[in-house]
Structure formats: structure tokens, C-alpha cells
Amino acid sequence: MITLAITSSTALVGVAIANVGNGGLLAERSILTDRRHAEEITPMLAAAVAEAGLSIADIERIVVDVGPGRYTGMRVGIATAKALAFALGVPVASITSxxxxxxxxxxxxxxxxxxxxxxxxxxxxxxxxxxxxxxxxxxxxxxxxxxxxxxxxxxxxxxxxxxxxxxxxxxxxxxxxRNVGPSIAIGALLPAGYPSGPGRLVAPVYMREPDAAINIKTRHSAPPTKKPRGRR
Structure with missing residues (x-):
């Protein structure tokens, strides 16, 4: 089973491709980045597919890291997994960071x-x-x-x-x-019997409100600042 695995919920953005049960790990790409998850994941995926000697159409299953972690990062990985699963008609397996x-x-x-x-x-x-x-x-x-x-x-x-x-x-x-992150190679090598399903059912594991929502609530709950009155 040709499996593509994706992780982007932490500073580690990575993809790996494996032939589960027949050949093992075929390709792996990863990079540490603070904010460039969306920019890095597509070229990384293309490079991994080329290294494996495959085409995107050969992928039979997708494994995606669903967090918890960085909200924007995990959404990038999940959106990529869902889009590919829909286009290819393949199942998606969720695994937490x-x-x-x-x-x-x-x-x-x-x-x-x-x-x-x-x-x-x-x-x-x-x-x-x-x-x-x-x-x-x-x-x-x-x-x-x-x-x-x-x-x-x-x-x-x-x-x-x-x-x-x-x-x-x-x-x-x-x-x-130190320096142990989500192993995307392990994700790609999950056994064929690991639970999977339609991509539309994949959901991020947030565990807390997004930072943007917390920031908005904090601003709204803060007492208004008084503007200094000018001299008469």
C-alpha cells in the first residue's frame, strides 16, 4: 500500500512516502520552519514523490498529523490531506502529534x-x-x-x-x-490495518481556542484606556 504521510502541526514540516508491506520507506522530506508551513509543504511533497519514483496518482492512503500544535500549521497539513484524498479517492488516517x-x-x-x-x-x-x-x-x-x-x-x-x-x-x-519531533516516517509506515476513513471526517485536535480568538477576547475584556484630556 503506497502511503503518503504529512506532518505540519509543530515547527517540523514533513512528508514521507512508504510502500507498506512491500518495500518500506521510499522517500522522506522535512524542514524546521516557524511560519512557512503552507509555502514548504507543496514543493516538499513534489520532491518526495519524485524521489520515490512515483506519481501522485499512485498514492493509495494518506496519513496526516492532526495535532495538537500550531493552529495554522495543522490546518495546512489537514487541508492538503483532504484535498489529495478527494482528488484521488483514497482514505485518510489521522494520528496525533x-x-x-x-x-x-x-x-x-x-x-x-x-x-x-x-x-x-x-x-x-x-x-x-x-x-x-x-x-x-x-x-x-x-x-x-x-x-x-x-x-x-x-x-x-x-x-x-x-x-x-x-x-x-x-x-x-x-x-x-532533546530534539525529538513527530516522526513522519513512522506515520508513513503505519500498518495497513490502522483505522482510516473518508477525508471529510478528518478533524484537527485543537484542545484549546486558537490564539487569535484568545487575543480578541483579551482585548474585549480589557478596560478601555482613557485618553488624556488636553489643557484648557
Whole structure:
């Protein structure tokens, strides 16, 4: 099964193509960018398809990172996945950024304790979820770094850009493995039996209002500033 995987919910924008069950990973492209998700993803996709020696029409399944993470970034990836799925008539599988990060950590380390995937949520918050050898545990959380640090069990390993950003707060109570992002190659290699469906059903995992909405509410709730009166 020729699978295209897309991630753009964090600063890492990437695509990968794999022949699941017959050939493995065929191509992978990724870049770290702060704001250029939309500009990077289309040429990256074209380069990966060319490297794999395929055409877009050969794609049989799409896997997309649905967040949580950066609102604009995740919408770029999801919109791309939906458009391609509609044009090609292929199913889409959703996977969270936290799951991709946790899976990457399990491949990169021999850690035998709990793993926490941590994504920077900005506004002094993180998205976090625990994982063990079987996969994700419980529900994802949005909380402050100090709140997460207070909840961590002993011998925990933290990974993800949220762990990187707040490493000073975490490293006193846990181990932090730096520079572990969503592994798009792992997404492309998800087994054929991984749940998928129509692209129209794919939805982003926000977990919090978009920053733009929060900014508007903050401005509206702030008391009006008084203009200084001129001298008579």
C-alpha cells in the first residue's frame, strides 16, 4: 500500500512516502520552519514523490498529523490531506502529534519507564500525553509546565518541542531527550490495518481556542484606556 504521510502541526514540516508491506520507506522530506508551513509543504511533497519514483496518482492512503500544535500549521497539513484524498479517492488516517512523538521516542531510546510526549502550546502551556510500550495512555492534557512537572511519575522521559522549550523546569524531576519531533516516517509506515476513513471526517485536535480568538477576547475584556484630556 503506497502511503503518503504529512506532518505540519509543530515547527517540523514533513512528508514521507512508504510502500507498506512491500518495500518500506521510499522517500522522506522535512524542514524546521516557524511560519512557512503552507509555502514548504507543496514543493516538499513534489520532491518526495519524485524521489520515490512515483506519481501522485499512485498514492493509495494518506496519513496526516492532526495535532495538537500550531493552529495554522495543522490546518495546512489537514487541508492538503483532504484535498489529495478527494482528488484521488483514497482514505485518510489521522494520528496525533503526541502519538508520532511518543512512537519516535520508543524507537530512539531504550527507556523502560513512562514516556511523555510534550508539544509547546505557547502562552506558557504545553500539550502532553503519557505513553508506554503499548501506546498512548489516558487523555492528552493542556497545562502549564510546572503543573506537568508536579504530575510526573518517577523515571519519566520527556520528549517533544515542549520538553525542549521548558527543559529547565523538567530536567530537575525527569529525563529530557532533546530534539525529538513527530516522526513522519513512522506515520508513513503505519500498518495497513490502522483505522482510516473518508477525508471529510478528518478533524484537527485543537484542545484549546486558537490564539487569535484568545487575543480578541483579551482585548474585549480589557478596560478601555482613557485618553488624556488636553489643557484648557
Amino acid at each position: 503526541l502519538d508520532l512523538i511518543a512512537r519516535a521516542a520508543r524507537e530512539l531510546t531504550c527507556h523502560d519507564g513512562p514516556i511523555f510526549a510534550v508539544v509547546d502550546a505557547r502562552r506558557d502551556q504545553v500539550f502532553a500525553q503519557e505513553a508506554d510500550e503499548a501506546g498512548l495512555v489516558g487523555e492528552p492534557l493542556v497545562l502549564s509546565p510546572s503543573e506537568l512537572a508536579d504530575r510526573l511519575p518517577s523515571h519519566a522521559l520527556l520528549v517533544g518541542d515542549g520538553a525542549d522549550r521548558y527543559v529547565a523546569q523538567f530536567e530537575t524531576v525527569a529525563t529530557v531527550r
